[in-house]
Amino acid sequence: ETVLTQSPGTLSLSPGERVTLSCRASQSVSSNYLTWYQQKPGQAPRLLIYGASSRATGIPDRFSGSGSGTDFTLTISRLESEDFAVYYCQQYGSSPRTFGQGTKVEIK
Amino acid sequence: EVHLVESGGGLVQPGRSLRLSCAASGFTFADHGMYWVRQAPGKGLEWVSGISWNSGSIGYADSVKGRFTISRDNAETSLYLQMNSLRVEDTALYYCVKGRDLDYWGQGTLVTVSS
Secondary structure: OOOEEEEOOEEEEOOOOOEEEEEEEOOOOHHHOEEEEEEOOOOOOEEEEEOOOEEOOOOOOOEEEEEEOOEEEEEEOOOOHHHOEEEEEEEOOOOOOEEOOOEEEEEO | OOEEEEEOOEEEOOOOOEEEEEEEEOOOHHHOOEEEEEEOOOOOEEEEEEEOOOOOOEEEOOOOOOOEEEEEEOOOOEEEEEEOOOOHHHOEEEEEEEOOOOOEEOOOEEEEEOO
8 A cells, every 4th residue: 555654743833934744655646646635623624735736626825736756745835824734645546545644733 | 515414423332333324415426436534533534435426436445344335325415334343443533525536525423432
């Protein structure tokens, strides 16, 4: 199975800062079937990015995704207060689908 | 607006069974693959099972293979998960999720396996 490793585990940041989250796959993710989700406490995850770089419906343009093969990145250009959450990557290019362990973005 | 409403969770003893349901609305259910994803308390996300639009393709995580069965009823716009031989480690919030990108999630139904 494809193991996704997210780094760092936790980020402590201030509003307005730029954020870069990493997701590294143990093998190449085919056709960029790589997605990113945001989860806030007590809520279901929300799709942010699909196809490695396409924003989902209603997602602000401060969120962007990039990468290919085994290295993927989620960038938040300027942190807003509502962006403090846990972020997960997920791949479905190979079976079984797998998720990364998550990166928590917390207020500094 | 897409709505996914899970039900059927609860407290169950190890070895027993539960059947989860997901009522879907706000989209053409028969056009989309559907999935179950779970999250143990305080932990990350784990894909459990998926089913294609016509039930022709079905998959399971190794952790549940042989014990769980996914199914759907396109006429009733509903998704199901039959869970047998439940284990303590199956304790989790179970989400019903739409589409190959997992683009819409229900709020989940909590399954607690404990003696």
